[in-house]
Amino acid sequence: MALYSREDDVAIIAVNNPPMNALSHHVRKDLIKFLKVAEADENVTAIVLCGDGRTFPVGADIKEFHKSVSALGPTIIDIVHALEKSSKPTVAAIHGSALGGGLELALGCHYRIAMSTSKVGLPEVKLGILPGAGGTQRLPRVIGLDNAMKWIAYGHHHPAGVGASLGLIDRIVAKGGDIRRSAILFARSMVGKGLGQRRLSNVSVPDASKVEELMAKHLKEVGLRTRGALAPVVCLQVIKSSALLSYKDGLESERQGMMTLLASSESKAQIYSFFSERQVSKWNAPGIANHATAKPMQVRSIAVVGLGTMGRGIAISSLKAGKKTYVVELNSKALAAGVKYIRGYIETMKKRAQISEEQAAAMQSAIIPVSSYNGIANVDLVIEAVFENMKIKKEIFGKLDKVCKPSTILASNTSTLDIDEIASATKRPEKVAGMHFFAPAHIMLLLENIYGRKSSAETIATIMDIGKQMKKITVLVGNCVGFVGNRMYGYYTTESVFILEEAAYPEQVDKVLTDYGFAMGRFQVGDLSGNDIGYKIRTGLGITHKQQPAGTPERKRGVLRYCPLGDFLVEKGRLGLKVGKGWYKYEGSRTPIPDPEVRKIIDEYRTRHHIVPRDISSEEVLQRMLYPLINEGFKILEEGIAANPWDIDMIYQYGYAWPRHTGGPMYYAFTIGLPQVLKVIEEHWKAAGASEPHWQPSTMLTWLVENHGNPDISQWMPLMQKHKSKT
Numbered sequence: 063m064a065l066y067s068r069e070d071d072v073a074i075i076a077v078n079n080p081p082m083n084a085l086s087h088h089v090r091k092d093l094i095k096f097l098k099v100a101e102a103d104e105n106v107t108a109i110v111l112c113g114d115g116r117t118f119p120v121g122a123d124i125k126e127f128h129k130s131v132s133a134l135g136p137t138i139i140d141i142v143h144a145l146e147k148s149s150k151p152t153v154a155a156i157h158g159s160a161l162g163g164g165l166e167l168a169l170g171c172h173y174r175i176a177m178s179t180s181k182v183g184l185p186e187v188k189l190g191i192l193p194g195a196g197g198t199q200r201l202p203r204v205i206g207l208d209n210a211m212k213w214i215a216y217g218h219h220h221p222a223g224v225g226a227s228l229g230l231i232d233r234i235v236a237k238g239g240d241i242r243r244s245a246i247l248f249a250r251s252m253v254g255k256g257l258g259q260r261r262l263s264n265v266s267v268p269d270a271s272k273v274e275e276l277m278a279k280h281l282k283e284v285g286l287r288t289r290g291a292l293a294p295v296v297c298l299q300v301i302k303s304s305a306l307l308s309y310k311d312g313l314e315s316e317r318q319g320m321m322t323l324l325a326s327s328e329s330k331a332q333i334y335s336f337f338s339e340r341q342v343s344k345w346n347a348p349g350i351a352n353h354a355t356a357k358p359m360q361v362r363s364i365a366v367v368g369l370g371t372m373g374r375g376i377a378i379s380s381l382k383a384g385k386k387t388y389v390v391e392l393n394s395k396a397l398a399a400g401v402k403y404i405r406g407y408i409e410t411m412k413k414r415a416q417i418s419e420e421q422a423a424a425m426q427s428a429i430i431p432v433s434s435y436n437g438i439a440n441v442d443l444v445i446e447a448v449f450e451n452m453k454i455k456k457e458i459f460g461k462l463d464k465v466c467k468p469s470t471i472l473a474s475n476t477s478t479l480d481i482d483e484i485a486s487a488t489k490r491p492e493k494v495a496g497m498h499f500f501a502p503a504h505i506m507l508l509l510e511n512i513y514g515r516k517s518s519a520e521t522i523a524t525i526m527d528i529g530k531q532m533k534k535i536t537v538l539v540g541n542c543v544g545f546v547g548n549r550m551y552g553y554y555t556t557e558s559v560f561i562l563e564e565a566a567y568p569e570q571v572d573k574v575l576t577d578y579g580f581a582m583g584r585f586q587v588g589d590l591s592g593n594d595i596g597y598k599i600r601t602g603l604g605i606t607h608k609q610q611p612a613g614t615p616e617r618k619r620g621v622l623r624y625c626p627l628g629d630f631l632v633e634k635g636r637l638g639l640k641v642g643k644g645w646y647k648y649e650g651s652r653t654p655i656p657d658p659e660v661r662k663i664i665d666e667y668r669t670r671h672h673i674v675p676r677d678i679s680s681e682e683v684l685q686r687m688l689y690p691l692i693n694e695g696f697k698i699l700e701e702g703i704a705a706n707p708w709d710i711d712m713i714y715q716y717g718y719a720w721p722r723h724t725g726g727p728m729y730y731a732f733t734i735g736l737p738q739v740l741k742v743i744e745e746h747w748k749a750a751g752a753s754e755p756h757w758q759p760s761t762m763l764t765w766l767v768e769n770h771g772n773p774d775i776s777q778w779m780p781l782m783q784k785h786k787s788k789t
């Protein structure tokens with residue numbers, strides 16, 4: 063709802079819809095009603111619009127989207143027009159955030175004043191839509207086309223100070239000031255001043271003459287940064303109309319753009335992503351604990367064991383979260399190198415103004431270099447980040463168990479290894495868990511936390527809480543080889559080399575993936591992270607080309623199909639970007655260049671095996687790359703390794719750069735339709751048989767299709783649970 067009050071001659075309309083003052087239908091009804099009251103009251107000379115509690119309205123109520131209530135009048139645009147039309151000065155008093163429809167209301171006001179700490183922005187593009195309450199027409203009239211294109215097409219939140227420098231905010235109230243009082247005084251001081259030019263629909267766009275040039279520039283940038291997404295492009299087209307058409311016609315173009323986007327699968331995927339991102343923090347470890355009941359332990363200190371690339375990143379994340387951070391290397395040279403890197407990184411963040419001087423000083427003084435395990439006996443949490451080797455990890459956990467106080471939680475940053483086996487090296491398996499960071503750990507937002515068979519509720523709650531304190535998208539999963547992310551990714555890479563064998567070169571596969579929306583294709587990613595990583599894993603499994611006894615068929619490992627092309631590359635020193643050659647060649651930059659030498663390796667291999675390359679469609683490439691991931695995702699759900707499909711999707715968006723506008727592998731399957739996905743998987747399974755087990759259809763997927771067709775993604779788990787409880 064909204065509240066109406068008077069301070070002498072000034073009417074105050076305060077939105078009161080906790081937690082974020084979203085502009086739900088009941089709020090909109092109150093706003094229009096109170097604007098009429100204020101307009102009609104001859105004792106009112108000015109009107110202040112503000113938010114109660116944490117914030118100014120942060121936008122439309124996202125829960126209402128794709129429901130008929132979002133279109134029910136009064137709409138946000140009706141309120142914007144009422145604010146602008148008012149014969150009395152209207153002033154938006156912004157604290158917290160004024161976002162989306164919230165900022166559009168503020169743009170309808172004649173004046174805007176804001177706390178220096180507040181944020182403003184039109185982030186609708188991140189929900190796959192556009193600012194549909196006049197924002198695409200008003201913002202360019204205030205801050206110019208160039209800035210408006212940037213703000214709307216990328217959807218960032220901006221400090222109010224930046225808004226003030228561009229003319230969007232008329233007055234800034236310093237930290238600690240009283241925004242409502244300042245707004246009342248300000249509104250009163252504006253009474254009697256002409257409102258004509260304060261009504262933004264009357265104003266023209268300052269840099270309208272540059273519209274074509276700006277359009278070309280922003281379309282190019284958007285194409286590179288948000289590949290394959292529709293909303294940024296539609297946003298730009300609609301903003302363009304603000305420079306070319308009247309306000310009224312521009313508004314019509316905005317309405318049409320909004321209708322197109324609301325009807326797209328992209329906006330549904332983006333809105334799903336918005337809520338999924340928040341949903342993963344409501345974790346559940348079935349039979350052990352959940353977010354609502356389990357209490358985290360207070361963690362004041364963290365020790366990071368191993369200062370390689372991962373350990374350094376984890377230590378920086380720990381320092382950023384304000385923890386006293388012990389950094390451990392038994393070798394003094396390795397310790398010095400790690401500490402130097404971490405200290406240098408903090409200084410760089412300070413220079414780039416990413417952190418303040420005080421924060422930098424606090425982080426520097428929280429680093430405690432240690433060269434023996436005895437030095438970390440009293441820490442609350444240890445995160446081990448050494449070489450990915452079970453024997454070494456078990457040795458370390460055994461030692462840590464002996465020296466650390468009984469309450470210390472011991473976590474491993476393993477990306478694939480069995481957490482229960484690691485825990486078995488200790489006498490405190492209830493205090494052992496996995497914390498799988500993604501490289502570089504101080505930059506990547508994903509944290510995949512793993513609970514073991516014996517992890518306690520408190521241990522799980524603590525690692526989830528630490529993830530939140532590190533500001534990571536923290537997803538809880540169960541224990542299995544590769545957990546969720548890498549278990550699924552394994553089949554993505556397997557299938558990619560089968561496609562090379564049969565039909566395509568690396569650049570053709572990668573193009574299909576970048577056209578779909580990935581920033582990089584699978585082979586470019588391989589080169590970037592190092593092809594030797596996969597080679598080491600295959601060596602550990604004893605399946606590389608070199609490890610086979612004479613006479614082993616090149617394309618088989620037991621009954622399983624195998625393709626050794628990745629082994630050949632590594633054995634020829636083509637480790638990837640770091641050596642200037644891998645699946646591509648690199649000539650002094652990170653730009654991948656298709657390499658005739660790689661084609662030669664593939665061609666010779668095909669000739670040796672009498673494989674005649676066939677034509678392959680982009681559709682087939684995409685299905686073969688993505689459907690094994692989806693199939694494995696369903697197997698992960700049916701095993702209970704992930705509690706919900708959105709857990710998998712968030713892991714893929716934040717850990718593997720899955721394009722947000724398609725939601726993630728599981729949401730994408732829902733968009734395509736589960737019956738269609740299953741049909742393709744079954745065809746491959748029929749053709750490949752037991753030699754390619756990743757095509758064996760998941761029983762959960764099969765059951766859902768046979769019994770429910772394509773149920774809403776929110777119903778997959780409830781339907782399965784109901785079914786299981788009956789059988």
Ligand SMILES: CCCCCCCC/C=C\C/C=C/C(=O)SCCNC(=O)CCNC(=O)[C@H](O)C(C)(C)COP(=O)(O)OP(=O)(O)OC[C@H]1O[C@@H](n2cnc3c(N)ncnc32)[C@H](O)[C@@H]1OP(=O)(O)O
Nearest residue numbers: 082084120121122123124125132133161162163194195340
């Ligand atoms: C025929 C159809 C015609 C349709 C006509 C449509 C009319 C369109 C008119 C105008 C277009 C305007 C569109 C919009 O305004 S879209 C919304 C734009 N705003 C946003 O995208 C902001 C979203 N919110 C955030 O980014 C963040 O919440 C934050 C930065 C404001 C605060 O972050 P934080 O402190 O981390 O809090 P949480 O994110 O955890 O949020 C707390 C809680 O609140 C819920 N919530 C937040 N924003 C909204 C919202 N806009 N609507 C509904 N709910 C919201 C959030 O989900 C959390 O809920 P919880 O998990 O249950 O606790």
